[in-house]
Amino acid sequence: MKGIGIIGCGKISQVRHIPEYSDNPNARLVGYFDLARERAEQMAAKYGGKVFDTVEDLLADPTIDAVSVCVANNMHADVTIAALKAGKHVLCEKPMATNIEDCERMVAASRQYGRYLMIGQNQRFALAHAQARKLIKEGAIGKVVSFRTTFGHSGPETWSITPGPGTWFFDKKAAVMGVLADLGIHKTDLIQYILDDTITAVTARISTIDKCYADGSPIGVDDNAICIFEMAGGAVGTMTASWTFYGQEDNSTIIYGTEGIIRIYDDPACSLKVIGKDGTVQTLDIDRIQTNDNQTKSGVMDAFIDALEKGVQPPVSGGEVLTAMRAIFGALESSEKGVRVEVNR
Ligand SMILES: NC(=O)c1ccc[n+]([C@@H]2O[C@H](COP(=O)([O-])OP(=O)(O)OC[C@H]3O[C@@H](n4cnc5c(N)ncnc54)[C@H](O)[C@@H]3O)[C@@H](O)[C@H]2O)c1
Numbered sequence: 001m002k003g004i005g006i007i008g009c010g011k012i013s014q015v016r017h018i019p020e021y022s023d024n025p026n027a028r029l030v031g032y033f034d035l036a037r038e039r040a041e042q043m044a045a046k047y048g049g050k051v052f053d054t055v056e057d058l059l060a061d062p063t064i065d066a067v068s069v070c071v072a073n074n075m076h077a078d079v080t081i082a083a084l085k086a087g088k089h090v091l092c093e094k095p096m097a098t099n100i101e102d103c104e105r106m107v108a109a110s111r112q113y114g115r116y117l118m119i120g121q122n123q124r125f126a127l128a129h130a131q132a133r134k135l136i137k138e139g140a141i142g143k144v145v146s147f148r149t150t151f152g153h154s155g156p157e158t159w160s161i162t163p164g165p166g167t168w169f170f171d172k173k174a175a176v177m178g179v180l181a182d183l184g185i186h187k188t189d190l191i192q193y194i195l196d197d198t199i200t201a202v203t204a205r206i207s208t209i210d211k212c213y214a215d216g217s218p219i220g221v222d223d224n225a226i227c228i229f230e231m232a233g234g235a236v237g238t239m240t241a242s243w244t245f246y247g248q249e250d251n252s253t254i255i256y257g258t259e260g261i262i263r264i265y266d267d268p269a270c271s272l273k274v275i276g277k278d279g280t281v282q283t284l285d286i287d288r289i290q291t292n293d294n295q296t297k298s299g300v301m302d303a304f305i306d307a308l309e310k311g312v313q314p315p316v317s318g319g320e321v322l323t324a325m326r327a328i329f330g331a332l333e334s335s336e337k338g339v340r341v342e343v344n345r
Pocket of ligand 1 (some may be wrong): 012013055072093139162
């Protein structure tokens with residue numbers, strides 16, 4: 001049985017972390033901390049456990065074995081490192097951190113203090129993604145040549161616990177990056193996972209095209225990110241992340257190989273389609289991808305607890321996510337300088 005502390009009791013904690021720990025027979029919710037105390041109180045009242053006055057108090061509790069870090073992006077690194085130093089295992093939400101030095105410090109702290117670090121890249125746990133990885137490994141579409149991976153919806157204004165155009169997701173200081181790091185990191189990590197390959201060069205255009213604050217001025221971070229990724233294995237494809245897909249979410253990935261095509265979460269009627277070179281179509285309806293409005297169980301918390309119970313590194317370690325984060329920061333550099341940027345070489 002693992003004692004769990006929750007740091008940050010906003011939307012992702014409320015719809016995913018806390019309910020999924022609560023459902024896990026090997027997890028016990030010990031307590032909560034949030035800068036907005038009433039959110040911690042609401043969670044304690046609903047799921048049990050206590051409210052801590054400070055993050056230091058929570059980290060000093062010896063009955064807490066592990067924490068979820070669910071605060072704004074700019075605090076991920078400091079809170080994670082403080083927790084690792086206090087001897088807690090950490091499940092930190094994405095994006096891992098807001099610069100590569102902080103990401104590397106998190107991985108080093110995990111090693112130094114002998115505690116596990118997992119990053120909440122939940123897309124790896126969507127069943128059709130795992131199935132696509134398996135099919136590609138088995139050679140179902142031959143050698144991968146190209147891909148198109150997309151994550152777009154109408155923006156975080158309706159998501160955050162403090163909704164509206166004043167959300168911290170639009171604030172340069174708290175979020176640091178916009179949709180590139182919010183949705184783009186999901187697909188950047190995912191494409192490396194599905195292809196079992198590494199991004200080695202990025203060419204990107206990161207823009208703020210449409211989103212505005214209440215006064216009509218443009219938001220402080222990007223609302224559209226379009227990247228070309230070159231993979232070590234030779235494939236070249238695109239990753240698009242957008243907060244301006246109004247009307248319908250797109251969470252699809254299409255992989256083009258020498259022997260066919262795999263389309264994932266691209267058709268509402270089936271989660272995975274394998275199209276042979278000869279045009280034959282095989283469909284597999286495994287599950288439905290989560291959307292903001294339809295939260296299904298992510299499986300992330302179960303995987304974290306399961307690994308801790310076994311005393312092994314949970315999946316999606318901080319070290320594994322470093323290559324995806326380098327691609328994200330490379331995309332920013334590419335867009336700023338108007339050049340192709342090599343990463344992970
Ligand atoms: N894996 C996913 O699909 C997914 C989805 C949404 C959000 N997230 C990530 O989760 C994190 C939280 O996002 P959210 O949607 O829950 O935001 P939110 O605005 O709904 O909630 C954030 C909460 O953190 C609290 N907070 C901020 N700084 C804090 C600090 N230093 N100490 C304690 N509490 C603090 C706020 O008071 C708020 O209650 C973000 O990094 C976001 O990128 C991941």
